[in-house]
Amino acid sequence: MKRLTALTVALLIGVTMFAQQALWGTAPVVSPEIHDNNTVTFRFKAPKAVRVQLTGDFLPVQKNAKFEAPGIVDLKEGQEGVWEYTTPEPLKPELYSYSFIVDGLRMNDPANVYLIRDVSTLTNVFIIGGDRADFYKVNPVPHGTVSRIWYDSPALGLERRMTVYTPAGYETSGKRYPVLYLLHGMGGDEEAWISLGRTAQILDNLIAQGKAKPMIVVMPNGNASQEAAPGESSRGMVPPTMQLPKTMEGSYEQAFPEIVKFIDKNYRTIKSKSGRAIAGLSMG
Structure with a gap:
């Protein structure tokens, strides 16, 4: 009887998890993922996309005669239409901003709820901790x-x-x-x-x-x-x-x-x- 009850509970949990996954469309994508060595992996699920790119203030600057702009890199498509890019070098401590470009359309990261508005532009942000970047964090100190x-x-x-x-x-x-x-x-x-x-x-x-x-x-x-x-x-x-x-x-x-x-x-x-x-x- 106890074994049957445990099996019933396990089945109910499984059904609930499946229902939640069906409700939101898919299992969550982790992005950005900050690794222990301060390299960062970005992911974007877009099974029907032809090209997915990343732009951010941590990438080498694009230069031309008129202006400087953040660099752009291509993501590589992996399993189940999840595109991925990992920074080749660790990022220095700082508050960084970024966006995706999907088939030419600039988009925010649906896996990252942290956004800031600069005039009419919304960009995702993340923090690499350490040095002065720790001042940007909410730390256990008295708050104003x-x-x-x-x-x-x-x-x-x-x-x-x-x-x-x-x-x-x-x-x-x-x-x-x-x-x-x-x-x-x-x-x-x-x-x-x-x-x-x-x-x-x-x-x-x-x-x-x-x-x-x-x-x-x-x-x-x-x-x-x-x-x-x-x-x-x-x-x-x-x-x-x-x-x-x-x-x-x-x-x-x-x-x-x-x-x-x-x-x-x-x-x-x-x-x-x-x-x-x-x-x-x-x-x-």
């Missing part, structure tokens, strides 16, 4: 708080959104903190630094190791015509674009003191020149 804050901008005639990082312990310390105003590049918005730049992870780790003082980091939207990032404003789910009105024509710079005033009013800041810094990328 990330808030999306709305403020009134009379100069621009808009309610606008920005991202603010406060260090671990801010809520209970009663202390005043210096402020770093961190500006994004062209096409970015208030989501750029916190997602692409992994600001919160880096600050958490640097502060925990005593390599940075606890600080408030303010990441505003540098596009004077925008309330907030695409999909986060009253305009709804508009396509992201770099071609925005009032780009780099002075309106944002004139309105910037409103941000400083708002932060000083609503956060425990060091309200002096010595307590403020500003940094940025490209347009920022």
